Amino acid sequence: MELQVRKIVRHVEELFVENGRPLASPHRVAIAAAVIANPFGAGYIADLVSIADELGEPIGRLLGPECVRLLDDDVEAFGKVALVGLGGEVEHGSALIHNLRFGNVFREAAGGTELLPAAEKVGAFGSSIDVPLKHKTDAKTRSHHQTVTFRIEDAPRADEIIVGCVAANSGRPLARLAVFGAEAPVEVAVK
Template sequence: MNVRKIVTLVEEIRSEGGRPVSPPARVAVVAAVIENPWAGEGFVEDLGPGIEATASDVGALLAPEVLDALQAPAEAYGKAAIVGLDGEVEHGSALIHTLKFGDHFRKAANATTLLPAVEKRGPAGVVFDIPLKHITDATIRSHHQTTEVRIADAPHPNEIVIALAAAAQGRPQQRLAPLSTEQ
């Protein structure tokens, strides 16, 4: 795995809807800008070798970093794969939609649910939203949220941005009734 750079973003919301948020709501994102393991190979029928060579390593790299950046236990989480213009969306999906990748984050966060994800192809500086859901119950509405990310110089055409996001809480000032009230 060739990593060009790691980007860490931390958002701390101190006020929402004109009211203080206490404690402040924290969301952290850590993204690795990596060389696309299938770059320059044309259409690759079997993505398995690239998955084996990359997915676990990038998951092991990012999981502890995003939790360190959050500086609190994670209650919500998500992931992203943004592929440069010379790659395929399937390249990003191949890396993040495998237990080899996601289990690093699930174990580090004491989570049990599948990680919500975004995958897309785009130029350097493309904006993408990472969806987040509760780490043990994806039906907990208060934790359905997104965080917006942009890395000015990534991905290059032959790169993939792989990112993990974590929130220390649900949405600030959330007021929706539990899903069970509608069933």
């Protein structure tokens, strides 16, 4: 099966000031997303895995290294996303992004070892989607738990899926929560 790409969207954000405080270095986020024809069509298909296995690596190669290149910095946090048009189902997007042939390409390009956090949903033309990010080598690193919202104005059409890779060069700007497991136990009054 041939991957049918309508468009590729590249986006980079640089944040210099957070809550009135200048950052020591810019917080950068890169998104590489492709708007593709839904390879599963509009009807129910029992075997999603065969098509996802066939297309996972080509989609990963199209987006993963490009996302890392766009960031133009060391990747510290990453995530992935699929937004399925109204003619499909959420499982279509899940099949494409929860596929090691897709994920391993991005993980390798980013130098990551952790599972890629993900979001997938069905949405109308121009819908936004929130992409969770976590640290690329330690998902318990709280400072890197963050969410990036994006949308593509003319997608997804009913017969399309947006697939994307997202990377950040650091954790949340001004992160200052305790490290995982370091909080003092909360005392609960017993009556």
